[in-house]
Amino acid sequence: MKTILITGGAGFIGSHVVRLFVNKYPDYNIVNLDKLTYAGNLANLKDVENKSNYEFVKADIVDGEAMLKLFQERQFDGVIHLAAESHVDRSISNPTEFVFTNVIGTVNLLNAACAIWNGQAEGKLFYHISTDEVYGSLGEEGMFTETTKYDPHSPYSASKASSDHFVRAYHDTFGLPALVSNCSNNYGSFQFPEKLIPLFINNIRNNKPLPVYGKGENIRDWLWVEDHARAIDVIFHQGKVGETYNIGGHNEWTNISLIKLMCEIMDRKLGREEGTSEKLITYVKDRAGHDLRYAIDSTKLQKELSWVPSLQFEEGLEKTIDWYLENEEWLQNVTSGDYQKYYEGQYQKR
Numbered sequence: 001m002k003t004i005l006i007t008g009g010a011g012f013i014g015s016h017v018v019r020l021f022v023n024k025y026p027d028y029n030i031v032n033l034d035k036l037t038y039a040g041n042l043a044n045l046k047d048v049e050n051k052s053n054y055e056f057v058k059a060d061i062v063d064g065e066a067m068l069k070l071f072q073e074r075q076f077d078g079v080i081h082l083a084a085e086s087h088v089d090r091s092i093s094n095p096t097e098f099v100f101t102n103v104i105g106t107v108n109l110l111n112a113a114c115a116i117w118n119g120q121a122e123g124k125l126f127y128h129i130s131t132d133e134v135y136g137s138l139g140e141e142g143m144f145t146e147t148t149k150y151d152p153h154s155p156y157s158a159s160k161a162s163s164d165h166f167v168r169a170y171h172d173t174f175g176l177p178a179l180v181s182n183c184s185n186n187y188g189s190f191q192f193p194e195k196l197i198p199l200f201i202n203n204i205r206n207n208k209p210l211p212v213y214g215k216g217e218n219i220r221d222w223l224w225v226e227d228h229a230r231a232i233d234v235i236f237h238q239g240k241v242g243e244t245y246n247i248g249g250h251n252e253w254t255n256i257s258l259i260k261l262m263c264e265i266m267d268r269k270l271g272r273e274e275g276t277s278e279k280l281i282t283y284v285k286d287r288a289g290h291d292l293r294y295a296i297d298s299t300k301l302q303k304e305l306s307w308v309p310s311l312q313f314e315e316g317l318e319k320t321i322d323w324y325l326e327n328e329e330w331l332q333n334v335t336s337g338d339y340q341k342y343y344e345g346q347y348q349k350r
């Protein structure tokens with residue numbers, strides 16, 4: 001029986017990865033390590049929390065001693081590392097937190113894996129989940145490939161670029177079996193409503209302004225979170241050690257056209273007159289250092305590991321909007337801060 005460590009499993013993408021692995025691999029012990037920052041919410045995993053192959057550990061990856069102790073105790077066979085500070089706007093107001101978690105936290109995990117797997121790393125894997133933002137910003141043409149030069153602009157992307165470099169350096173220097181994937185913007189259920197899509201769904205529902213940064217002409221390449229989780233599964237099991245894989249949806253939207261589509265769908269679902277929600281659009285000061293365009297070329301993943309996105313964006317967006325409208329309690333708990341009581345009530349007893 002293999003024991004797999006998933007870090008950041010109480011977050012948006014992590015919770016989808018944990019759910020997929022717990023359900024698909026009953027012969028794996030899945031250990032979800034999470035600090036439960038504002039972005040971590042164990043209610044995201046209600047449906048798997050009592051499964052016998054799932055365990056939650058509350059810990060901070062910035063605590064190097066705790067990481068070493070945990071690796072010594074549990075002898076993990078594999079690590080899927082998602083824990084991070086993930087929001088660009090927060091990295092602009094507090095860059096240091098991003099250095100601690102994303103850089104030092106990652107190095108602590110690498111040190112622990114090296115120490116424990118030393119000389120016996122056969123069949124083990126340290127898999128680091130990263131972002132397309134490390135590649136910087138595109139003009140009108142071209143796409144990011146695995147060989148695009150790193151050119152991060154925000155403190156968030158600089159911290160993720162640094163952690164990617166450390167993972168590759170530990171592979172090259174210490175022989176740590178490691179690989180990295182870089183993914184485009186994810187959307188779907190359980191995303192914290194600070195990111196564009198869930199924030200705007202919540203604001204439209206509550207008739208609040210929709211703050212569009214700059215002219216809304218920036219372009220993002222959107223991928224359904226469950227397709228990202230499937231890609232992580234494929235890469236974890238079939239990816240080549242030392243390699244990098246880009247993951248993306250071939251699905252570029254300017255922010256403003258995406259926002260207008262969301263307004264249209266929400267008017268229909270909420271029984272509002274066409275054009276009502278669009279009136280909430282408010283153009284605000286641009287994000288500092290705002291990257292113009294991201295677009296991922298995922299040909300390598302598609303050709304070598306036969307992964308393809310399963311869902312068309314319009315269908316995925318409808319599904320996502322439906323999920324937030326049907327899960328009002330989840331959204332209210334998250335916006336009120338009540339979700340943090342879930343841990344106190346449920347998990348301290350264990």
Ligand code: NAD
Pocket residue numbers: 007008009010011012013014033034035036037038039040041059060061062081082083084085086087101105129130131132160182183184185186187192
């Ligand atoms: P998220 O903010 O929703 O979740 C992050 C999780 O990490 C939370 O549960 C949080 O409690 C935990 N965490 C934060 N600091 C920690 C610490 N010091 N110790 C232990 N746990 C800690 O993030 P997400 O959007 O799910 O992103 C997950 C990963 O995927 C990140 O590494 C991010 O860079 C990467 N990524 C995200 C996207 C996206 O569109 N959201 C795209 C590509 C890559």
Ligand code: DAU
Pocket residue numbers: 086087088089130131132133183184185186194195196197199211212213214216218219220255287294
């Ligand atoms: O590309 C992958 C990245 O996607 C991940 O690595 C990050 O963790 C994730 O947060 C996301 O980063 P973005 O900055 O692209 O996502 P965000 O949802 O914050 O913003 C999407 C776009 O919408 C971006 O161009 C900024 C704009 N925006 C965002 C917010 C929150 C607005 O115009 N108004 C807003 O209020």
